[in-house]
Amino acid sequence: MGFLTEHEHGKSKVRLGRTWRDAKENAHYFVEWEVCVRLISPEMEKAYTSGDNGGMTTTDTTRNMCYVVAQRCKERTSMEEYAIRLARTFIETYPLIDGVSVTVDQAPWERAKVRGGVEHSHGFTFSSGIRTCFVNVMRERMDRPTVTSGLKDYRVLKTTQSGYEGYIKDKFTKLGETNERILATAIDCVWTYDLEGGIDTSKRKGWFGNNNSSNNNNIDYDLVYQRVLENIKDQFFGDAQRGVYSPSVQATLYNMGDAIVNNIKEVKDVKFTLPNIHFIPMTPNGGDHKFNDDVYIATSEPHGTIAATVSKRNETAEIRSRL
Ligand SMILES: O=c1[nH]c(=O)c2[nH]c(=O)[nH]c2[nH]1
Known part of the structure; x- marks a missing residue:
């Protein structure tokens, strides 16, 4: 049996x-x-x-x-x-x-x-x-639902203010160091909510209150989402004219997560999974063509995969059931 x-x-x-x-x-x-x-x-x-x-x-x-x-x-x-x-x-x-x-x-x-x-x-x-x-x-x-929220396949790219240097160079390494490259990714991230630290539970309303718009944790989920997006864009793109330099996908990931957990009191931790989508400089042999940060081979695969969780407190993040 x-x-x-x-x-x-x-x-x-x-x-x-x-x-x-x-x-x-x-x-x-x-x-x-x-x-x-x-x-x-x-x-x-x-x-x-x-x-x-x-x-x-x-x-x-x-x-x-x-x-x-x-x-x-x-x-x-x-x-x-x-x-x-x-x-x-x-x-x-x-x-x-x-x-x-x-x-x-x-x-x-x-x-x-x-x-x-x-x-x-x-x-x-x-x-x-x-x-x-x-x-x-x-x-x-x-009265205590568990809630995680996230964003999938949010595509961002910048044409400069990105590089990658200082890594191991041995007989297996073909990649050249650069401080000038395209940075492109499709952001996947999932965040959990901080029910102890950030939320003012004294204002808790009943189940959906009278107008469906409140919830047990008093979290404005739409607002948190907008603020997550803003913090992602701030850290990825930087100032509208000058931008912000990214020394690696890893460092940009951390900056995005750090900004989110510091600036949004409702968020407890955020996990990012970032493909490094490569635009490879086009350098044909011979002829009079010289790569001038202009023509790239666009790719989708293979891509690097960089993933990490950033938490407000120094504790192991909860295991997320799906995302
Ligand atoms: O930002 C990057 N991080 C890496 O870990 C990596 N590895 C690689 O080949 N290129 C890059 N770029």
């Missing part, structure tokens, strides 16, 4: 669009989410071992609930708040569900800017970088 040592069921890649129409501001807001729900229901062991589906929440119902809860979010709601609310709704509705994990990926729709840089009231363009979150709610601690 085999022992069923773990099991879960749910729905993956549920895609939805949600608009909020703000008459006062005369602006529409739009998000496109891809939702993944995992239901933890120990009692459903019987579905595996004896084909008994009694008490089962179907994966079809799971999919429908993603849309229902999106509709119940009557006011503009962050993906984290939506994910927490969705997870809690499963637990409140179905007695045999003990825990729920929800992952949301948000497509990079941005308000369109039209002639003269004017923001359009209901037009959007697709940019780079997928905002993500991962939420876990257990029945016995409904």
Whole structure:
């Protein structure tokens, strides 16, 4: 006889669009989410071992609930708040569900800017970088969801103010030292929230308050996300005219993480995974061509992989379950 040592069921890649129409501001807001729900229901062991589906929440119902809860979010709601609310709704509705994990990926729709840089009231363009979150709610601690947020495949490049020098040069090394190169990466990062240090819990409101916009930890997830992006751009690009020199992907990674944990009180730690996407100087043999920091061979693979976590406090970062 085999022992069923773990099991879960749910729905993956549920895609939805949600608009909020703000008459006062005369602006529409739009998000496109891809939702993944995992239901933890120990009692459903019987579905595996004896084909008994009694008490089962179907994966079809799971999919429908993603849309229902999106509709119940009557006011503009962050993906984290939506994910927490969705997870809690499963637990409140179905007695045999003990825990729920929800992952949301948000497509990079941005308000369109039209002639003269004017923001359009209901037009959007697709940019780079997928905002993500991962939420876990257990029945016995409904008021303490675990939340991590992140950013995937946010593509950034600068044409100067980057170099790489001082490394081992031996018979296996072909790379030449340089203080002038293109630096390009596709940023993946995940951050956890600081529930002890940064958050003023005295202002805690009830579950979504009266207007869906508050949450148990009183964190403004949208604002934190904007500030993470700002700090990333500050450290990667630097001043608009002069820029900032990067001696390596490693040093830039650390500077981005250091700025985030120091400047954003809600963030406890941030893990970056950065591909070093190479633009290789084009230097053909012969002819009168000479590389003049102008023509490069664009590549996507192979790429370097640089990964590290920067924490506010000197402690080992939590293991992130998915990202
Ligand atoms: O910024 C860099 N970090 C490295 O670790 C590395 N290795 C390499 O070949 N080029 C680079 N560039």
